[in-house]
């Protein structure tokens with residue numbers, strides 16, 4: 367969406383509240399598609415003398431991708447601060463800075479950039495999945511940590527753990 371900053375430009379130095387939803391297009395990160403729920407951008411913005419706009423926002427969204435370990439669907443909460451200067455009339459091809467022209471700031475690129483910044487190093491379907499070996503060649507769909515190991519029944523270890531907690535010898 368576009369943020370109309372015309373009021374702020376008339377009142378430099380005055381802080382204006384912002385609380386909007388911004389859709390974020392799916393992004394390819396290291397060859398993997400990451401999808402996002404609509405992001406919430408909440409905070410304030412302020413025009414400075416000369417027309418640059420200072421934004422002080424927090425972006426929150428949920429990112430969806432595949433577990434880095436077992437490829438099951440995984441998601442991650444993203445919460446990322448956005449403290450940026452949006453430059454009036456800067457070079458729009460300069461990827462180092464955010465720019466705008468006229469009286470409207472495009473929040474899409476801003477939200478996209480910071481949503482990607484807030485992604486985890488690896489998506490995991492659940493805590494602990496990272497502790498398992500990467501893949502069993504014979505069956506790539508199933509994380510090894512969820513598979514029954516030879517000679518072990520699934521609940522045997524749990525049962526033993528419980529009885530140890532009870533202080534009983536088996």
Ligand SMILES: [Zn+2]
Nearest residue numbers: 433436491495
């Ligand atoms: Zn997993």
